[in-house]
Amino acid sequence: MDSSSRHERLLRLDRTHVWHPFTQMQEWPTDEPLVIERAEGNYLIDDLGRRYLDGVSSLWCNVHGHRKRELDDAIRAQLDRVAHTTLLGLASVPSIELAAELVRLAPPGLTRVFFSDSGSTAVEVALKMAFQCWRQRGRPEKSRFVALQEAYHGDTVGSVSVGGMELFHGTFRGLLFQAERIPTPYAYRWTGPGDCGAACLDVAERVFAEKGHQLAALVVEPLVQGAAGMLTQPPGFLRRLAELCRQHEVLLICDEVATGFGRTGTLFAVEQEQVRPDFLCLAKGLSGGYLPLAATLTTESVHEAFLGDVASQRTFFHGHTFTGNPLACAAALASLRLFETEHVLERLQRTLAALAPKLARIAELPHVGEVRQRGAMVGIELVQDRRTKASYPTAERIGHRVCLAARRHGVLLRPLGAVVVLMPPLSLTMEEAAVLGDAVHAAIAEVTGP
Numbered sequence: 001m002d003s004s005s006r007h008e009r010l011l012r013l014d015r016t017h018v019w020h021p022f023t024q025m026q027e028w029p030t031d032e033p034l035v036i037e038r039a040e041g042n043y044l045i046d047d048l049g050r051r052y053l054d055g056v057s058s059l060w061c062n063v064h065g066h067r068k069r070e071l072d073d074a075i076r077a078q079l080d081r082v083a084h085t086t087l088l089g090l091a092s093v094p095s096i097e098l099a100a101e102l103v104r105l106a107p108p109g110l111t112r113v114f115f116s117d118s119g120s121t122a123v124e125v126a127l128k129m130a131f132q133c134w135r136q137r138g139r140p141e142k143s144r145f146v147a148l149q150e151a152y153h154g155d156t157v158g159s160v161s162v163g164g165m166e167l168f169h170g171t172f173r174g175l176l177f178q179a180e181r182i183p184t185p186y187a188y189r190w191t192g193p194g195d196c197g198a199a200c201l202d203v204a205e206r207v208f209a210e211k212g213h214q215l216a217a218l219v220v221e222p223l224v225q226g227a228a229g230m231l232t233q234p235p236g237f238l239r240r241l242a243e244l245c246r247q248h249e250v251l252l253i254c255d256e257v258a259t260g261f262g263r264t265g266t267l268f269a270v271e272q273e274q275v276r277p278d279f280l281c282l283a284k285g286l287s288g289g290y291l292p293l294a295a296t297l298t299t300e301s302v303h304e305a306f307l308g309d310v311a312s313q314r315t316f317f318h319g320h321t322f323t324g325n326p327l328a329c330a331a332a333l334a335s336l337r338l339f340e341t342e343h344v345l346e347r348l349q350r351t352l353a354a355l356a357p358k359l360a361r362i363a364e365l366p367h368v369g370e371v372r373q374r375g376a377m378v379g380i381e382l383v384q385d386r387r388t389k390a391s392y393p394t395a396e397r398i399g400h401r402v403c404l405a406a407r408r409h410g411v412l413l414r415p416l417g418a419v420v421v422l423m424p425p426l427s428l429t430m431e432e433a434a435v436l437g438d439a440v441h442a443a444i445a446e447v448t449g450p
């Protein structure tokens with residue numbers, strides 16, 4: 001079978017059987033689906049042999065590029081030992097080594113690691129732990145959660161309950177528990193009084209003052225609210241929220257599923273605000289973006305609340321079949337080692353310096369409203385009118401069309417509405433940064449015109 005008839009066959013079967021996530025399947029065939037077959041470094045290669053720069057790290061998770069020798073070798077070596085064993089009642093070598101390594105690298109105070117398999121479950125675990133923790137500390141009234149307005153914490157029912165994106169979450173409202181809300185510091189579109197960050201913190205203070213005694217935890221994406229459109233928080237914002245949590249005895253859950261593992265320039269985003277959370281949720285980049293793996297880190301103090309004899313029923317009754325999967329843990333250990341041996345964060349600064357002038361040029365395009373950035377997380381918000389900040393009608397699918405155009409320039413992206421997202425692997429070279437920037441510039445110019 002030649003490659004084009006094979007391609008047609010694969011597409012036909014895809015259209016017939018594969019239900020794609022976050023995808024309007026009726027429109028899917030017109031999106032000219034690509035069928036990815038292999039990869040090399042920061043490039044994905046489709047079944048027709050076409051190469052594309054992976055501009056969003058395969059949905060925000062790839063860290064060191066694809067087919068990274070050290071990661072491939074670590075997984076193969078583990079495969080020669082065992083692919084999967086359970087952590088329910090058994091321990092395993094890679095999960096032990098990884099837990100210790102995560103504790104060494106995480107902010108001080110986080111000494112206990114609970115493994116699961118996705119960002120959603122990492123958050124779900126933190127929510128349930130926080131809830132149960134207060135019951136077992138004899139404070140059952142502390143049972144509610146507070147979250148940011150435009151939050152995204154995953155797609156399971158608990159993590160959607162603390163999410164706040166109307167488009168994704170509105171449908172399910174009747175199924176969810178109610179959470180308290182703090183407005184998102186979205187400075188570009190702030191219409192309220194005064195300084196955006198300060199105004200949001202004022203509301204936070206009121207919520208904590210009125211409801212603090214009922215709050216189990218605050219859950220927040222530190223520094224950048226990713227899925228909401230790469231919304232960046234002003235300096236000091238996270239720090240102030242952390243102070244409010246301490247003052248009102250509210251546990252702090254930092255969801256670093258997107259920001260973790262170097263994306264914002266430091267290994268963890270919380271480091272930039274010297275914040276020590278009670279829970280740190282990790283997934284996406286944890287295994288270098290290779291395999292589904294997540295971890296919820298917490299403190300001795302939280303862990304202690306769960307101790308007692310079996311009859312006391314203080315056990316955390318939660319777990320997943322593939323919790324702490326050895327192949328994924330082996331990949332994660334190799335990934336963490338690379339951060340040190342390849343000086344990933346130092347090298348990233350040089351790549352970002354190469355990207356900076358390209359982003360500055362993009363910011364000058366007539367339909368670019370704002371370019372937001374923290375480290376390797378970039379959001380380019382497109383607007384119909386720069387002066388009035390008027391949005392494009394949703395039906396125009398402006399972000400989507402820019403991404404299709406970028407594809408013609410050899411770059412794969414996925415937008416968030418009218419926000420073009422760049423979130424390249426940390427292994428992006430300076431040359432590739434220039435390719436990425438030029439492709440995005442050309443794509444935006446072509447689609448949005450003068």
Ligand SMILES: *Cc1c(COP(=O)(O)O)cnc(C)c1O
Nearest residue numbers: 118119120152153154226257258
């Ligand atoms: C992607 C994401 C999640 C959900 O992770 P999944 O692995 O897709 O379940 C949770 N929180 C944040 C901040 C994310 O970006």
